[in-house]
Amino acid sequence: xxxxxxxxxxxxxxxxxxxxxxxxxxxxxxxxxxxxxxxxxxxxxxxxxxxxxxxxxxxxxxxxxxxxxxxxxxxxxxxxxxxxxxxxxxxxxxxxxxxxxxxxxxxxxxxxxxxxxxxxxxxxxxxxxxxxxxxxxxxxxxxxxxxxxxxxxxxxxxxxxxxxxxxxxxxxxxxxxxxxxxxxxxxxxxxxxxxxxxxxxxxxxxxxxxxxxxxxxxxxxxxxxxxxxxxxxxxxxxxxxxxxxxxxxxxxxxxxxxxxxxxxxxxxxxxxxxxxxxxxxxxxxxxxxxxxxxxxxxxxxxxxxxxxxxxxxxxxxxxxxxxxxxxxxxxxxxxxxxxxxxxxxxxxxxxxxxxxxxxxxxxxxxxxxxxxxxxxxxxxxxxxxxxxxxxxxxxxxxxxxxxxxxxxxxxxxxxxxxxxxxxxxxxxxxxxxxxxxxxxxxxxxxxxxxxxxxxxxxxxxxxxxxxxxxxxxxxxxxxxxxxxxxxxxxxxxxxxxxxxxxxxxxxxxxxxxxxxxxxxxxxxxxxxxxxxxxxxxxxxxxxxxxxxxxxxxxxxxxxxxxxxxxxxxxxxxxxxxxxxxxxxxxxxxxxxxxxxxxxxxxxxxxxxxxx
Numbered sequence: 001x002x003x004x005x006x007x008x009x010x011x012x013x014x015x016x017x018x019x020x021x022x023x024x025x026x027x028x029x030x031x032x033x034x035x036x037x038x039x040x041x042x043x044x045x046x047x048x049x050x051x052x053x054x055x056x057x058x059x060x061x062x063x064x065x066x067x068x069x070x071x072x073x074x075x076x077x078x079x080x081x082x083x084x085x086x087x088x089x090x091x092x093x094x095x096x097x098x099x100x101x102x103x104x105x106x107x108x109x110x111x112x113x114x115x116x117x118x119x120x121x122x123x124x125x126x127x128x129x130x131x132x133x134x135x136x137x138x139x140x141x142x143x144x145x146x147x148x149x150x151x152x153x154x155x156x157x158x159x160x161x162x163x164x165x166x167x168x169x170x171x172x173x174x175x176x177x178x179x180x181x182x183x184x185x186x187x188x189x190x191x192x193x194x195x196x197x198x199x200x201x202x203x204x205x206x207x208x209x210x211x212x213x214x215x216x217x218x219x220x221x222x223x224x225x226x227x228x229x230x231x232x233x234x235x236x237x238x239x240x241x242x243x244x245x246x247x248x249x250x251x252x253x254x255x256x257x258x259x260x261x262x263x264x265x266x267x268x269x270x271x272x273x274x275x276x277x278x279x280x281x282x283x284x285x286x287x288x289x290x291x292x293x294x295x296x297x298x299x300x301x302x303x304x305x306x307x308x309x310x311x312x313x314x315x316x317x318x319x320x321x322x323x324x325x326x327x328x329x330x331x332x333x334x335x336x337x338x339x340x341x342x343x344x345x346x347x348x349x350x351x352x353x354x355x356x357x358x359x360x361x362x363x364x365x366x367x368x369x370x371x372x373x374x375x376x377x378x379x380x381x382x383x384x385x386x387x388x389x390x391x392x393x394x395x396x397x398x399x400x401x402x403x404x405x406x407x408x409x410x411x412x413x414x415x416x417x418x419x420x421x422x423x424x425x426x427x428x429x430x431x432x433x434x435x436x437x438x439x440x441x442x443x444x445x446x447x448x449x450x451x452x453x454x455x456x457x458x459x460x461x462x463x464x465x466x467x468x469x470x471x472x473x474x475x476x477x478x479x480x481x482x483x484x485x486x487x488x489x490x491x492x493x494x495x496x497x498x499x500x501x502x503x504x505x506x507x508x509x510x511x512x513x514x515x516x517x518x519x520x521x522x523x524x525x526x527x528x529x530x531x532x533x534x535x536x537x538x539x540x541x542x543x544x545x546x547x548x549x550x551x552x553x554x555x556x557x558x559x560x561x562x563x564x565x566x567x568x569x570x571x572x573x574x575x576x577x578x579x580x581x582x583x584x585x586x587x588x589x590x591x592x593x594x595x596x597x598x599x600x601x602x603x604x605x606x607x608x609x610x611x
Contacts, residue, residue, distance in 0.1 A: 150408070179378075
């Protein structure tokens with residue numbers, strides 16, 4: 001019995017050590033690149049092979065042997081770099097011949113990285129990485145030695161930018177999200193949303209929108225968002241009469257939007273900051289208006305659907321009161337304010353995350369109600385949960401580094417850019433954007449958002465920049481489609497999670513999700529052709545563009561769901577759709593046309609309602 005307890009506690013001890021290491025780095029400073037990224041990856045690999053065993057050891061001792069070999073190879077491959085640090089730094093990459101041990105351990109690290117990724121995420125990303133490796137060796141005819149050199153002994157492969165983002169930023173933000181969740185802030189989000197929107201038409205669906213947007217600011221994961229908030233929003237929606245497919249779609253679409261909602265967006269946003277060589281605060285600023293448009297569109301879509309089908313809200317006596325919620329739990333918003341304040345003050349995101357982390361427990365202890373949720377077990381469980389969630393990002397980033405390494409070492413990136421710019425699109429920006437959007441959704445199917453964005457940022461974003469699109473708009477464009485791929489059938493990871501809670505089928509919920517998220521598919525085109533939506537330009541131009549875009553996305557939701565002030569006919573839905581496109585498109589003339597049409601429709605609806 002004692003042996004069993006020791007074994008179960010061993011991974012937890014390593015997880016706590018990993019958390020402590022990253023706290024230490026933020027306070028003391030980042031060590032040498034290979035030491036820092038190597039230690040991060042080593043922790044992740046060890047924990048994956050301990051927490052995700054290949055089989056039940058009691059039934060299959062071969063699994064124990066396999067995992068033991070994987071652990072030995074992981075430790076050996078990274079320890080070799082630590083012990084030969086000067087040799088790795090001083091050698092000339094691609095010029096100096098590799099030692100036999102370099103080749104052996106480099107191959108071993110690729111194998112264990114891909115296997116660890118498979119265990120945590122699934123086959124899609126490892127197969128993608130293997131395909132790129134095969135391209136380098138067979139099509140581009142890169143020598144095996146040069147390939148291992150790139151992947152193992154430089155910072156252009158496994159130890160590249162994606163892994164650096166995981167080690168520098170994401171560990172601390174994921175730990176922050178886990179601590180916030182365990183400290184009872186999730187109840188604040190739920191009660192706040194219920195008090196705000198629960199009694200209105202289709203209240204539970206609106207609660208799902210508000211809660212998912214708020215929870216998304218601390219989780220950064222659409223699937224985690226679905227499984228957390230969906231456990232209470234989906235049953236509520238079904239209870240008042242929403243179809244299971246629509247209920248699941250609302251939760252999946254709203255949770256997916258959590259990854260684009262500042263101040264804490266998905267992990268890919270931190271990678272974006274690194275790729276564009278800008279601060280994370282810059283990424284947050286360009287993402288804020290598109291995120292607002294996304295959630296306003298989803299919110300009004302569920303409102304119009306509820307009004308059209310006659311669905312009521314929840315009884316007011318059953319709902320928490322807003323004043324009481326803010327009085328008892330409102331102070332738990334403070335850690336988010338701390339992070340934003342530290343970022344705005346000019347400090348680094350890791351430091352902001354650490355400050356937010358350190359504020360969670362003291363803030364929770366301020367209130368009599370929230371104090372009950374806090375114990376030493378809260379801290380322990382939060383750190384373990386946070387590190388376990390980190391494994392998804394760490395392994396994905398390491399495997400994505402393999403893909404990036406191949407793109408950097410071969411001509412595939414240039415060829416892909418030329419194919420989009422001159423091959424398929426013929427230099428037409430609109431056609432190039434449509435092709436990029438389609439390619440982004442296809443590349444993102446089955447992959448988590450972070451590696452999906454990384455692949456697209458390397459292959460697709462350069463093509464858009466070459467066509468004259470602003471770099472910020474190009475990267476945010478592919479970022480959006482990497483996110484939307486998780487709700488786009490047939491491979492829709494977040495929808496699978498929502499369907500598990502709603503009991504709906506994939507295609508029925510998939511159609512509902514695409515209809516709800518229709519604006520999300522259009523918004524990237526809006527900010528490409530309307531840079532003011534990225535806060536680029538004069539404030540008057542930004543304000544006008546934002547207001548007309550806001551009216552446009554509401555009209556689009558209205559046309560798709562057949563309701564404005566009253567149910568609308570098919571012909572008027574087409575008129576309203578045209579109005580929405582006119583308002584969404586950049587240009588004063590199209591805005592005025594759209595506003596005139598919307599004004600006329602509103603007047604007609606108002607007169608009908610009075611008869």
